[in-house]
Amino acid sequence: MPKICILTAAPDYFEDLGPARATYQRLLGEDISFRxxxxxxxxxxxxxVLPLLVWGYQRDCLRWFAFLDQLELQKTEIANPVSVLRWNSDKSYLLELEKAGVAVVPTLISEALTASDIAEAAQRFGTDQLVTKPPISGGADGTFRLEKDQPLPEEIAGTAMLIQPFQPSIAQEGEYSLFYFDGQFSHAILKRPAKGDFRVQEFLGGSESGTDCPAGAQNLAVQARQAAEQILGTETLLYARVDMLxxxxxxxxxxxxxLIEPSLFFExxxxxxxxxGRAVPARLT
Structure with a gap:
């Protein structure tokens, strides 16, 4: 029997990984390992080796990238590949996808965020409502919704940040996630934030439900996934979650x-x- 290992978060990570571990054991066998x-x-x-549960890696970036270097040096059989994990760790990949013709939420990058960066973005995007997030982030860490003239939160002033126009549909309709395994569409969900919020994570009060794909959603998802594969020169990705609104x-x-550690919402x-469960062993053959 092939030996499979799933990498998990650090021992002190705040979320309970038990349900996710049980799900992967159900799909891949009780004898899989977790480290x-x-x-x-x-x-x-x-x-x-599958990095499916490395939640919170963005809180120790230097260690994370050193770990990826180690995996590459040791030629570890990992999916998705190390080149994909490294590229996908930094959300500036959105600009590369945009250059490849993918419709992304408009994005500017500031290497050291200032009030003038916010003002410039507001003018560029034609809105006073903006969202900032660190290029290396997850779980809404460091993500803020800002007014054009609002003072910058201390924790993000002077740091590298992405700036995007706030999208009202996140509160009105929600955020769609589409899931692909070995290039084949599996399912879709619709995530909604708690009332008065714009972040869809469950631990922040967000919720999700299964949904059919609206017209055009799969076209964008396939285009984004294939563009990433072409940019990176890699084979079809073993797994991908595509978030859109x-x-x-x-x-x-x-x-x-x-492409690193997405919650896959198999339920x-x-x-x-x-x-x-079929795609993983098929990749081994």
């Missing part, structure tokens, strides 16, 4: 392409994740 990415040891014994004109725009898949 903390921060103390993974020698991974050479495994036929495939509608802009004020009603067109879908990519928010994020999640909303018609097959409860069986397609993923």
């Amino acid at each position: 903390h990415w921060t103390d993974s040891g020698d991974l050479a014994e495994y036929d495939l 509608r802009d004020p004109d009603g067109h879908f725009r990519l928010m994020e392409l999640e 909303h898949a018609a097959d409860q994740g069986a397609a993923f």
